[in-house]
Amino acid sequence: MDSDFWLIQRMKNGDEQAIEAFVNKYYPMIMRYCRLHIKDCGHAEDITQETFEHFFRTFNRYHHYGKAANYLYVIAANACKDYYRKKDVPVMEILPEQFLYSEEHFEEYVNVHLALDSLPQEIREVAILFFCQEIKQKEIAKILGIGIPLVKYRVRRARELLAEYIGGEI
Secondary structure, three states: OOHHHHHHHHHHOOOHHHHHHHHHHHHHHHHHHHHHHOOOHHHHHHHHHHHHHHHHHOHHHOOOOOOHHHHHHHHHHHHHHHHHHHHOOOOOOOOOOOOOOOHHHHHHHHHHHHHHHOOOHHHHHHHHHHHHOOOOHHHHHHHHOOOHHHHHHHHHHHHHHHHHHHOOOO
16 A cells, blocks of 8 residues: 555544645645646646546545555646636746746756757647656556557657757757
8 A cells, every 4th residue: 555545534523633644745746747847836836736626526526546646646737727628728828027046057947948948749748747756657647548569659759859959869
């Protein structure tokens, strides 16, 4: 049994501390994921909160099969897609005025986002999960509902395209 199993069981029994522990455990990684998709910090935080709201709203139907993070990533991915569909905003939004990163990392931040935005959508999604979120290929396959060979192909293709974009090896 994984550590989430017991946490989920406690949550199902109404344990407020378990709910808080769950949110504290997964909020930063889901926020980071949303920030890679949505450039505006405020909107990314809204999407992150929507992800957890959706999770808890449908919690009574949730069946724990191994990793709660995978389910949260699926919810967050759908919420990010919905954001772009509803807002009809371009994928590369204008950077927010109040930039939360330090000046020394600003250029690196912009370069990473530009490189990721240069990738085709299906490859970008795998690249974000694999390179930025450090999720294993097997888990990515579960999250996206695709086969491991396709995940491996997309990781390899992302490496090639990103290396081409930045002019080096990844």
